[in-house]
Amino acid sequence: MTLRQRFQQSDRVELLPVRTDKITGVLYTRLTDILRVFPDASFFRVNGGVLYYLEDENEQEYEPKRIAHHPDDTIDVDHQQLLKQLVHLLQEQAEAKERDERMLAELAAAKERDEEMLRLQRQTIDRLIVAQQRVEAILVQNYELHEYPIPRLFVILPDSYERWDPRNFLAERFRLFFLCECDDHCDTSSEQLAKHEGYELTRPTDFFDQYGPYVLGTLRILKHCLAVAALVSPAIALADSSAKEVMDGIKSLSESTMAAVELSIAFLQKKLDGDAVADVEGEVRTDEQEDEDDMFRELAALEGADLRRLDTFLRNKDTDKILGNLYRITTETGHVKWVCFDHYRQVYRETTMASFLQSVESNGGVFEAHLGKVTITLKSSLAAKDFFSRLSTQARAVTSLKVSFDWSFGSTDLVMLVDKVAQSNIRDFELDLMERSIIGRIGSLLRPGKGRYHSLLGLLSNPKLRGLAFIHVDFIGPRTSDLPASFRSSLLQSFHHSGCIAELDDTRLAEIITHCPHLVDLRLGSIYWHSLDVPKVDRAIGTLTKLERLHRYHLFCDTTSDTNLSNNTAPYGDTALRELVDTSLPYPTGPASPLEVSLRRSLSTLEVLMLQSTRNNRTLDLTSIISPTLFYYADNVLFSRLTHLEIILDMTPASLDIMSSLLPSLALVHAGFGKNASHLITRVNLQFLKSVHFQDVATTDIEQFCHSVHQSTTCNMESIRLLRVPLGLELSRLLVSLRLRRLFLDEPIRGNESLDDLLKGLNVSQLEQLLVDSVEYNWESEAVLASRSDEFTDEFVLHLPYATKNNMRDVHKSKTRDMQGSSTRLARHQVRVLDYDTALREYNSRIWPPSHG
Incomplete structure (x- = not known):
């Protein structure tokens, strides 16, 4: 017979099941069980005395918390809020x-x-x-x-x-x-x-x-x-x-x-x-x-x-x-x-913001009032001091800040930044130091612990911050000192470090992660450039008990030896994840590998899954995760919460069959496949699909997908990224028919159509973002776009990675050069030359869930 404990709140009495500790045999009721029945429960009494939660041999409260079993008594459930309401x-x-x-x-x-x-x-x-x-x-x-x-x-x-x-x-x-x-x-x-x-x-x-x-x-x-x-x-x-x-x-x-x-x-x-x-x-x-x-x-x-x-x-x-x-x-x-605008004004009085908004506009920044977010690039120390002074005194409505430093800043500028952010109402902070060249950094690298980045570690102790992102904050290890032993645990729930991580950074980043036990969202590494071996970071990830979103971008280089990696490391944590992104897959795959263990644990919770590897010996085997019995009798509920799925690695034949059966039942918003799984694109449910990414996909599979989209009455595609995909007639027809918002042509392969032919027929009526990384982009391509400049939306931006720019030197250096009027006409719209990593990050920011690194 199941033992039960009697609980009472006001006139309500419930009998809840009693659990038994498998080691000590102690009887208890778990707090999570109580909260399911009494959501407002705050503390508990027996015969007028307050009950404390049970502790283990180290005098630490169990997690989840436990209430001792009182077989002959009724435990009263109290709620402080009820007293306030009374x-x-x-x-x-x-x-x-x-x-x-x-x-x-x-x-x-x-x-x-x-x-x-x-x-x-x-x-x-x-x-x-x-x-x-x-x-x-x-x-x-x-x-x-x-x-x-x-x-x-x-x-x-x-x-x-x-x-x-x-x-x-x-x-x-x-x-x-x-x-x-x-x-x-x-x-x-x-x-x-x-x-x-x-x-x-x-x-x-x-x-x-x-x-x-x-x-x-x-x-x-x-x-x-x-x-x-x-x-x-x-x-x-x-x-x-x-x-x-x-x-x-x-x-x-x-x-x-x-x-x-x-x-x-x-x-x-x-x-x-x-x-x-x-x-x-x-x-x-x-x-x-x-x-x-x-x-x-x-x-x-x-x-x-x-x-x-x-x-x-x-x-x-x-x-x-x-x-x-x-x-x-x-x-x-x-x-x-x-809230509506009237209530927004009641909470944040407009008059106190006027001076601050003037400062934002004078620096070319943008204030998104509906999000409480400011995005700004500061170009001098004087401008930074004025902006942050106003932020800390006049901008209570601003809770999210993305700031870039576009000048040769000093350590005192960073000290000022940290202090002013602490005085503001900022809860979500993204800092881009825009340092993309190693020239000029050698001096600070030779002075470990004395670099100008050290003050940034003070952001970890900011009690208001819940989200922190570093972009182009390279060599953070040599430029900072160890965190002091007295450093309090950070309250951050989200930490992003977008950029190449060297061996010199491994220890410092591992230390930061360890001091952030409340992290729910962790994103590390460079989207494009490979990093070096970082085993300490992986061990630190294994200590996070609340982790739900983990993005790991090339944390290991492709030459890392499998013999140097241990499956005992927990690079994906020990919790069920909602988002898992890994573009390096350093650890060998197999039934007991860290990847398969994490996927098996997260079958019913994953919303975002992206796996990518350039290693030939990394193969995903879903049969080690989903047994045939579980698959066929689960009514296709496995991975049912997925909205974003991208698999760019080899899969076993059995895994391809399982995924082919699952895809039609998944409500995917984004899908991406590589060469080995390219035929799966025809199995995706088009009803919810808004973006796709195809890499090294065969022409026949692309043609079948295009045909399916043409036949669909529910497809509402907005974004397409093509990496090393042939430009065939069917694909061109599709791009002409769709009213895309974003298109990324990444090393396209000349097929029946050339890049210029595609640009001539592309539907640009709603296009906001066009990224071209191709050796075929030249003066003629520029002229094609310029001839259609009147068709572009006001939001249109052309992104050209440096590799593309080098193929047509001086094309964008001089916006006054005529070239039959081409450059002048195109210059009316934004043309940005970026490093590949930044270009891809800006594209992904519109495709993936919010705050994608």
Whole structure:
């Protein structure tokens, strides 16, 4: 018989199963089990005494935390927030009582009527508070800022509810509306529809299959709040004019919107229950006493993978990325909210930002108000001092900063930067020191520990920072000193070091990782250039107990001997990952290899998987991860959360068969394959696909993929990267037909078409980013683009890696050179010459999930 422990909170009593420690035999209840039943549990009592969590032989609390078993007692569950709410409720009741007494004195002749109104007021406001608390429980998840790239609360309404015909569902049009997440930090008490025309859905049936329960939950909340506004407003108008203003926001929606909400609820309830929808309109529920538990039954917070797929259903997307006219803010407790402009101004007063924004604009920077992000390049020490001074005193609304230093800065500039960032409200910081040449660095390299980078380690102790990224911060090892023994553990949840990592950097980076035990997101190495052996970094990764996202770019050179590597190292950590990117794969593959162990652990959690290797002896064998029994009886749920999949390495025949069977069921947003797996591109579900990467893919496979896209009615491709792929007629036809936003032509192979032929026919109506790395790019290619410059969008940018630039010297050095007007016309758009690593990083930043290194 299973032992159970009795827990009680208020009048609620639950029996929870008791666990047994496999070593000591001690009976206990795990905290995670308790939180599933009592989400608000904070601490526990037995017979009036407080219970402490069990400790191991080292006097350290177990993880997950444990409560000792008390077989003869009932454990009381307490929550500090309940006490605060009780105090707040008592204060509200006291204020309401005072208002009641004044109103009764003034309205003695209508005493009975007024008392009834006030009773309804208290009842409905209490229900509204419950609704607000339930929504808050969903939104207070403390993830990184990049976990919420778009708003999380939204509803779906018919485009025209007056002409709604439930018998002809497939012909109806629906719109998605985002909700303002205003709450305790604003002056209103409920969610509101954002002031926006909404977004038409491209595939309503598929959308409701994916998000139906979530939409039903948010619609019920919205309906509940609207009903409260309609019922309470008359009583509030009599009782308190200031309280009336509180309710004006949620009553602002028209009666027609209320009808559309009710119609959508009825339709979704029918659809999710599997019933016919023919009689939906006649069965709209009007019961305002709907049980709150039922109302929130379907509502659950969306994960990052769900949000990334949401964008694929929207027809009229925002080119400026301001979804629903909402702005992202960060609360004092570090939580992310998306609010309307009115509430944004209430939180961050515009007048205090005016001087700071002027400084940003004068330095050519950009402030994305909806994200609270500044991107800026500073060109002098004086400009840096002015900018950071204003940042620390005038820019509370700025929570994310990407800054580049484009001058010969000194160590005092970095000291100033660290101090001012600590005084600001920055939580996500990216620093690009733009040092791309070893010339001029030799002096600092000869002085280990005394270089000008040392002060940057002070960012690790910044208690506000949750995300830190270093770009072109090379030779960090010789330019810094050891962290002091008294150094406190960093609170960083995300750390990126984008660049070549040498052996001299290994020890320092391993030390940094070890001092950041809360890391959830770790990204190291160069996208393109190979690094040297870094075994200490790998061992440090193995110590991270909260790791969810790991990106490893060429941390080992291709000549690293397998005999120098041990499978006992844990380069992927010991946790189930949500993102795994490895472009070096240094460790030998096999059933017990670190890679297979990590993949097996992460089968049900992975959202991003990218594996790439140039080594001939690295072969992925999925049969060591997915047994035939598990595969055939799992109803294809394996890797079901994947949104980004890229495999550029050899796979066993059995693995190719398994992946071929899985791909049609995966809702991939991005897919990439190499030569060995090129035929898999024809198995990808095109419904969600927005970007592809093909490397050394055979012409026949490319042609089949192009044919599938031409035949598809749901494909909405936006980005394509082609690496050493023949430019055939079918591929050219595809690029002409698609309205791409991004295209990367990476060492294209001349087939039936030349590069110039392709550029002549390319559809550029929405093109924002064109990257060309090819020996064929020359003056004629430049002339082709220049002749079409009037067709480019205002956002168009041409990226040319240095290798391409060297093939046509001086093409972009002089923008006044005529060349029949070609360069002059093209110069009206941005033309950037970059190193390959930066060019690829900028392309990937639009393709992969937010903060991709």
